[in-house]
Amino acid sequence: MDILNAVLVLGALGLVLGLLLALASKYLSVQQDERIELITQALPAANCGGCGYPGCGALAVAIVENKAAVNACPVGGAACAEKIAEIMGLEKGAVEEKVAMVLCAGVKSAAKNKFEYDGVEDCTAASLLAGGERACLYGCIGLGSCERKCVFDAIKVVDGVAVVDHEKCTACGVCVATCPKDIIKLIPKDKAYTVACSSKDKGSVMKNICTVGCIACRLCEKVCPTEAITVEDNLASIDYEKCINCGQCEQKCPKKIIHVKAELLNISNFERNGCQIKDKVV
Amino acid sequence: MFKHLLVLAITTIFVENVVLVRFLGICPFLGVSKNTGTAVGMGMAVTFVITISSVMTWLVSNYVLDPLGLEYLRTLSFILIIAGLVQLVEMFTQKSIPSLYNALGIYLPLITTNCVVLGVALLNVQNDHTFEEALVYGISSGLSFTLAIFLFAGVREKLEASDVPQFLKGFPIALITAGLIAIAFLGFAGLQL
Numbered sequence: 001m002d003i004l005n006a007v008l009v010l011g012a013l014g015l016v017l018g019l020l021l022a023l024a025s026k027y028l029s030v031q032q033d034e035r036i037e038l039i040t041q042a043l044p045a046a047n048c049g050g051c052g053y054p055g056c057g058a059l060a061v062a063i064v065e066n067k068a069a070v071n072a073c074p075v076g077g078a079a080c081a082e083k084i085a086e087i088m089g090l091e092k093g094a095v096e097e098k099v100a101m102v103l104c105a106g107v108k109s110a111a112k113n114k115f116e117y118d119g120v121e122d123c124t125a126a127s128l129l130a131g132g133e134r135a136c137l138y139g140c141i142g143l144g145s146c147e148r149k150c151v152f153d154a155i156k157v158v159d160g161v162a163v164v165d166h167e168k169c170t171a172c173g174v175c176v177a178t179c180p181k182d183i184i185k186l187i188p189k190d191k192a193y194t195v196a197c198s199s200k201d202k203g204s205v206m207k208n209i210c211t212v213g214c215i216a217c218r219l220c221e222k223v224c225p226t227e228a229i230t231v232e233d234n235l236a237s238i239d240y241e242k243c244i245n246c247g248q249c250e251q252k253c254p255k256k257i258i259h260v261k262a263e264l265l266n267i268s269n270f271e272r273n274g275c276q277i278k279d280k281v282v
Numbered sequence: 283m284f285k286h287l288l289v290l291a292i293t294t295i296f297v298e299n300v301v302l303v304r305f306l307g308i309c310p311f312l313g314v315s316k317n318t319g320t321a322v323g324m325g326m327a328v329t330f331v332i333t334i335s336s337v338m339t340w341l342v343s344n345y346v347l348d349p350l351g352l353e354y355l356r357t358l359s360f361i362l363i364i365a366g367l368v369q370l371v372e373m374f375t376q377k378s379i380p381s382l383y384n385a386l387g388i389y390l391p392l393i394t395t396n397c398v399v400l401g402v403a404l405l406n407v408q409n410d411h412t413f414e415e416a417l418v419y420g421i422s423s424g425l426s427f428t429l430a431i432f433l434f435a436g437v438r439e440k441l442e443a444s445d446v447p448q449f450l451k452g453f454p455i456a457l458i459t460a461g462l463i464a465i466a467f468l469g470f471a472g473l474q475l
Contacts, residue, residue: 005350013342013359017366021373028373030380 035087036060042083043073050074050151050172063088071097074152074172097189098171100155100164104140104183105196105257108160111139111210127180135209138199140183146175166261192245193238195220196259200233212257220249220258287418289475294422297475300398301430302467307398310389311431312456321435322428323382324389327371329424332399335364336420339403340413360403361394368394398427434463 039060047055051072053062062068063084070088071081078097117126117133123145126132132141142160154168155175162175162184176184183198195214199206203215216234221227228242229249236258238249250258300306307328314324339360347355372390375383383390393399402423406416437459446455 002351006352006355009346009350009352010355010359010362013346013362017362021366021369024370024373028377030373030376 033064035064038087039063039084042076042080042087044075044080046075048075050174071171074170074174077170098186099166099169099189100171100173100175100184101187101194101196102140102146102155102162102164102184103194103196103198104138104161104181105212105259106134106136106139106161106210107158107212108142110212111136111160112208123178124180132181136199136201136206136213138181138183138197138201139210139213141181145180146178146184149174149178188240190245191238191240191243192260193243193247193250194259194261195229195236195238195257197235197255197257200235202234206234212255214257215255217254219252219254223248223252283414287414290415291418291422291425292473293475294419295426295429296467296470297473299426299430299467299470300401300423301427302464303471304401305464306401307396307427309392310396311427311434312453312460314386314389315431315435315438315456317439318432318435320382320385321431323379324386325424325428325431327375327382327386327390328393328396328398328427329421331364331367331371331393332402332424332427333417333420335360335367335399336402336406336416336423337413338363338367340406340411340416343407344413356404356407357400360400364399364403365394398423430463430467434460437463 036057037060040057043056043060045056049055051059051068051074053059053068053072056073059068059072063070063072070084070090071078073080073084112135113133114135115130115133117129119125119129121143123132123141123143126141126143131137132139134141140157140161142157142162144157144162146155146162147157151174152168152170152172154165154170155162156165157163164175164184166189171186171189173186176182176186178184181198187194197212197214199210199213201209201213203217206213206215214231214235216231216236218231218236220229220236221231225246225248226242226244228239228244229236230239231237236249247260250260294300298304301308301311310324310328315321342359342363343356347353347359368391371393372383375386375390402420406419409415411419438456441455441459450458
């Protein structure tokens with residue numbers, strides 16, 4: 001009997017409160033942007049937090065408020081981004097697909113060490129100790145903090161330098177945020193060339209500590225037909241708005257640090273041939 | 283009667299301040315005390331929830347649970363009532379004060395598990411409060427929470443601009459400040475009422 005009472009009392013209490021809330025939700029409902037609901041449905045509903053927001057609902061709100069990009073969801077990938085772009089009224093293909101690149105090529109044989117690090121296997125910890133064991137203050141530390149953070153298994157440390165697998169990379173940006181040296185950048189997927197160096201040291205310094213460092217010779221800047229590549233603070237950088245994948249900088253670079261993405265080699269050859277200034281190609 | 287209720291209110295607000303003397307509701311006290319505006323908003327939301335919930339729980343406890351001998355259901359049914367009320371407050375603020383809704387963020391639904399609210403409801407029963415006492419106790423507990431969080435937020439706003447040693451910046455100095463304010467409130471313990 002007691003049990004029945006208890007069940008009844010709690011049940012009645014729940015019912016009364018439920019009715020009250022149902023009424024309240026009718027009179028106090030807030031007109032929400034309907035796109036929020038649509039985008040929430042388009043998202044994978046994994047609530048993994050990979051985008052940096054607390055769950056898919058919060059990301060949907062951020063997208064509608066233009067605080068997040070339509071391709072902010074690292075899990076849904078391109079298909080999901082396209083759906084959301086459609087909901088947001090953006091044109092198809094307006095979503096620029098990106099991919100992470102490690103802007104350092106200082107493998108163990110190329111970049112000198114200034115001391116031997118024998119501490120915690122973590123890039124942030126190592127970088128706190130005189131900037132890490134590498135003589136170059138800007139280079140990859142190679143202890144794999146990014147590798148451990150990547151949920152897609154897309155970044156690996158090979159011979160002391162992190163390398164991104166572009167097939168697996170979803171441009172979620174976790175490695176970009178993790179890297180204490182800030183040398184991982186998201187670049188457009190359809191652009192073939194990157195400057196694989198982040199050093200702002202002078203050429204004379206660079207020559208002595210790394211064989212694959214930018215020496216700021218400005219040859220790439222001079223050869224670029226669209227002024228897309230510029231040297232600032234002793235470092236060449238590419239403006240991807242202007243870059244046309246012609247590849248002349250890659251050929252000119254005396255240090256061979258302008259890299260071409262392997263999987264885009266064919267595309268870039270095609271584009272290189274189709275490009276108007278092909279006569280200039282040496 | 284009136285004098286008795288006044289004494290109860292003053293005791294609750296100053297002498298037995300829920301946050302600074304009883305140490306209830308520390309989570310929102312530290313969480314949303316970065317600026318005074320939000321802090322007062324949070325205080326008002328908590329005051330509303332405590333007042334209504336302490337009345338409701340008193341009624342449920344005295345007219346439903348006690349006669350049926352279901353005292354053991356107290357905590358459970360109190361939580362149910364509080365959760366329902368918090369939902370109501372959440373809907374209300376989202377509708378009428380969206381800026382406050384956004385500022386409070388996650389702390390608003392967390393009032394549900396705020397121990398001030400449940401604590402006041404349970405203390406009402408424990409101290410055999412009458413209906414009027416429960417009502418006054420609820421309001422003044424809410425006000426005492428508001429007072430504490432408002433004072434604390436004021437100090438924290440000043441702290442933002444002051445030269446705090448690097449290792450104490452942010453949360454550590456906030457905790458020390460909270461402790462100092464609590465000590466200051468101990469001064470009220472000598473109040474003869």
